[in-house]
Amino acid sequence: MTTILVVEDEPEIRRFLRSTLGAEGYRVVEAPNARRGSVDAGTHKPDLAIVDLALPDYDGRELIRDIRKWSSMPIVVLSARHQERTKIEALDAGADDYITKPFGVGELLARVRAALRHAARSPAGQALVLGSAKVDLEKRRAWRDGAEVHLTPIEFRLLAFLAKHLGMVVTHRQLLAEVWGPPYVEQTHYLRIYMKQLRDKLEADALRPRHFLTESGVGYRLVADEEP
Amino acid sequence: MRWTGYAWAAGATAACTAAGVAMHGRFDLVNIAMVYLLAVVIVALRYSRGPAVVTSVLSIAAFDYLFVPPQGTFTVEDVQYLLTFGIMLAVGLIISGLTDSVRARARAQAKLEAAAETERLRSTLLASISHDLRTPLAVMCGASSSLAERGERLSAEERQALARSVYEQAREMSEQVAKLLQMTRLESGAIELQRDWDSLAEIAGAVLERLGDRLAGHRLILELPEDLPLVRVDAALIDQALANLLENAARHTPSGTLVRLRAKREAAELVVSIEDYGPGLPEGDAERIFAKFEHGAAEGAGGGVGLGLAICRAIVRLHGGRVWAEQLPGGGSAFRFTLPLEEPPSVPAEPALA
Numbered sequence: 001m002t003t004i005l006v007v008e009d010e011p012e013i014r015r016f017l018r019s020t021l022g023a024e025g026y027r028v029v030e031a032p033n034a035r036r037g038s039v040d041a042g043t044h045k046p047d048l049a050i051v052d053l054a055l056p057d058y059d060g061r062e063l064i065r066d067i068r069k070w071s072s073m074p075i076v077v078l079s080a081r082h083q084e085r086t087k088i089e090a091l092d093a094g095a096d097d098y099i100t101k102p103f104g105v106g107e108l109l110a111r112v113r114a115a116l117r118h119a120a121r122s123p124a125g126q127a128l129v130l131g132s133a134k135v136d137l138e139k140r141r142a143w144r145d146g147a148e149v150h151l152t153p154i155e156f157r158l159l160a161f162l163a164k165h166l167g168m169v170v171t172h173r174q175l176l177a178e179v180w181g182p183p184y185v186e187q188t189h190y191l192r193i194y195m196k197q198l199r200d201k202l203e204a205d206a207l208r209p210r211h212f213l214t215e216s217g218v219g220y221r222l223v224a225d226e227e228p
Numbered sequence: 229m230r231w232t233g234y235a236w237a238a239g240a241t242a243a244c245t246a247a248g249v250a251m252h253g254r255f256d257l258v259n260i261a262m263v264y265l266l267a268v269v270i271v272a273l274r275y276s277r278g279p280a281v282v283t284s285v286l287s288i289a290a291f292d293y294l295f296v297p298p299q300g301t302f303t304v305e306d307v308q309y310l311l312t313f314g315i316m317l318a319v320g321l322i323i324s325g326l327t328d329s330v331r332a333r334a335r336a337q338a339k340l341e342a343a344a345e346t347e348r349l350r351s352t353l354l355a356s357i358s359h360d361l362r363t364p365l366a367v368m369c370g371a372s373s374s375l376a377e378r379g380e381r382l383s384a385e386e387r388q389a390l391a392r393s394v395y396e397q398a399r400e401m402s403e404q405v406a407k408l409l410q411m412t413r414l415e416s417g418a419i420e421l422q423r424d425w426d427s428l429a430e431i432a433g434a435v436l437e438r439l440g441d442r443l444a445g446h447r448l449i450l451e452l453p454e455d456l457p458l459v460r461v462d463a464a465l466i467d468q469a470l471a472n473l474l475e476n477a478a479r480h481t482p483s484g485t486l487v488r489l490r491a492k493r494e495a496a497e498l499v500v501s502i503e504d505y506g507p508g509l510p511e512g513d514a515e516r517i518f519a520k521f522e523h524g525a526a527e528g529a530g531g532g533v534g535l536g537l538a539i540c541r542a543i544v545r546l547h548g549g550r551v552w553a554e555q556l557p558g559g560g561s562a563f564r565f566t567l568p569l570e571e572p573p574s575v576p577a578e579p580a581l582a
Contacts, residue, residue, distance in 0.1 A: 081406050082413075084464045085422065102402045104395065152578050172424070189425035189458055193575050196427065207429055207450050214434040217422065217464030 002116065003027045005046035007037030007063065008078065009056050017050065020105050021112070032056075034063040041067050048115055051095070052078045053086055061086075061093045068094035074115035074168075078103075084217040088171050091219070096168040114167035121166065128163055129225040130211040133202040137163055142202065149201050154179060158194055162212070162222035171219040195220065233271070233279030240267035241286040248295060257295055261312050264291050268316055272323035276331075280324035284317045291316075360404055364397035371397075407535040410468070414542040421462040421546060425572055428491050428500065429456055431463055435471045442475060445483030451490035458572045459498055461547055466567075469543040472536035473502045473563050481506025481560075497549070497566040505560040514553045540565070 004026045006017050011032075018028045029044045031037035034055045041049060049067065053060035064075055075095045079087050087098050096118065099111050128135040133144040140156055142149045151159065157179045162170060176185045184190065195214075199206040213221045244267045248260040264287035272280035292302055296309050304310060371390040379387060413419050429452040436443065459466075470489075477487045481504045488503040510517065518541045544551040544565045551565040 082410055082464070082468075102398070104399070154578050187573075189572055190575055192425060192427040192430065192458055195430070207433055207452055208436055209433055213437060214430045216431050216434045216467035217424075217462065 001025075001027045002048070003029060003044055003046040004112070005029045005031065005037065005040055005044060005049040007031045007034065007040075007049065007055065007060070008052040009033060009054075010052075013052075013078075017108075020108065024109060026112075034058045034060065037063055038066050041071065041073075046073060047119065048074045048076065048112065050076050050078065050112075051090075053090055054080070061090050064090060064093045064095050072119070074119045076111055076115050087218055088173070091169055091171045092173055096165070098169065118165065118167050128166075130202055130222075131204055131225065133211075135159065135163070135202075144202060151198075151201065154194055155198050155201070158191075159198060159222075162220060163224075166222055166224055169215055169219050169221045175219065191220075233275030234282060236275060237271055237279040237283040237286060240271055240283055241290055243267070244287060245290045245294065248291070252295060258312075260295055261291060261316070264288075265316055265319060268320040269323055272320050273327055275324070276328055277321070277324040280320040281317070284320035288313045288316055361401060364401045367397045368394050368401075404535075407539060411535050411539055411542070414539060414546070419465075419546070421465070423460045423462055425458045426461050426463045426466070427456070427458055428452065428466070428498065428567075431461075431467050432470060432489060432491075435467055435474060439471060439474060439478075443478050443487070446478055446481065446485060446487045449486060449488045451488065451492075453492060456491055457493060457498065457569055459567045460570055460572075461567060465543045465546070469540040469565065470500070470502075472540045473565075476536050476563070477502050477504040477506070480504070493569065494566075496569050498569055499564055499566050501562050501564045503556060503560065503562040505556075505558075508559055509553055509555050509561045514555070517553060518551065537563075 002025075004021055006014055006021075006028055008014050008017065008030075009032050014030050014032070018030060021028050029040050029046060031040045034057050037049070037051065037055075040046075051060045051063055055063070060077060064077070067073065067075065074097075077087070077090045077095045077098045078101055079090065079098050081100050090098065096115055097111055099108060128137065133142065133149070135142045137160055140151075142151050142159075158175065161175060161178045172188050172191055173185045175191060176187060179194075180187065180190060195212060196206065199209050199212050203209045203211060211223050213223055215221060241264070244264045247263050251260055251263070268280065268283050268287060271283040289302070292304060292309070292313070293300065297305055371394045374382070375387060375390050375394075382390070432450070432452065436448070474487065474489070481487070485505045487505075488501070490503070491498060491500045493499075518537045540563075541551050544567075548568045549566040551563070554562045554564065556562050
């Protein structure tokens, strides 16, 4: 049975998460604060953690760093609206995705499923299907409408890192550090140029991308066709 | 400000004294007294009572000591000069008193106007909240209590419909509350721009993806040229500004009509426009629709608290841009904003592949 740890101090939100996730067949472990969450993460070995960022005892971001020291379980954070900075810090601390409060059940379950799938996926994996485009990450080749598309080494590194976090959000900083190297984490204009190139090559309509999604002010998310 | 009045008092007296010395011998003493009186009047008009009295006293002392016989003493031989002194002091007092009361009245008037403006905003805010937030609250209260207390007597479809309306109303309300909070944050100056080099086309793509079905009823045309320059902006905020303008266009125009999002470079600015083919702008001042809590004329319930455009304006201004609305010649309206362009840093070319 898939176990989900919910670290959230508001009892009403815990109740709603418990019944919703429970009805989907997940086992739910609840923790009302970060200290308890840290303990439960160790003892229950959950498959996924949902962490509220504003916890009464210490910051949710610290809890994420704690968990990341010993586990790669997917972590989805609950954050308030208009707090991009906090989201980015949580993602950089090791969270995989976020949900902005208030949220509906559809959004919640979609994020949870995507995060669980992300954790279960084998690292190299099979071919990525992005609409009419296809990418073979192992052979480093891409096609669109059956014709091979040439990707530059940087475009490919960018695509590979996004694919490694398929369905999850990757921050600008993480992408820049991975593809260009740590000295380049502030050079967001690199990303704009290369993301545009990737979209031009692989999206049906680069202005209305369906796979290379922008999270304004935060980062990017690659969504493949296996997502519901 | 406080001490400049006294500096003026001393300066004016000194200047009159210099003039008096030059005039002495060629003019009657009365005329010299008039020059001093002029100084008293000027200081009394510009500053408050204190400097006016000081000017009067200094003038009297200087006039008495230097010009009134016997010169070089404060003794007064001719008693009529005491009248001159009295008049100088009285003029200083009367004029400064007048000036003070005019000023006090202007201050009171300004305060009253500011209070009236605050009061007007407060009452529109209250009216907005009571209408736009209380209506959904009433729906939520009624529908959810019906589900909680009478749920078993309702058919599955009715339960479903009630639950859905609670969800929709709550969603709408949280949008409005978020806008209220955002407006407060923007106005209090609590927002610090997180500027990065960003692509307007990318931000627009994210907005369109998120708004999804809210724009689904309209035909959307994107005119974002390939070579649009990058802008240095707070993407999360520009995202909100764009979203508010697009939602605004969708809300005020009949479904099925065109909404055009275009951007182009004009000199050192990027001009972003959202054009629609709806009924056009309301009669009157096009600037007014950007004010807080301002609703479009045709807007009924559910139109929100009227903060979308005000938030948009605050965001664009924070970025050093302008925002305005125009009536389009063939009917419809255009909302445009500008973002100042800077020279973006270069991106090193990727070495060509072998």
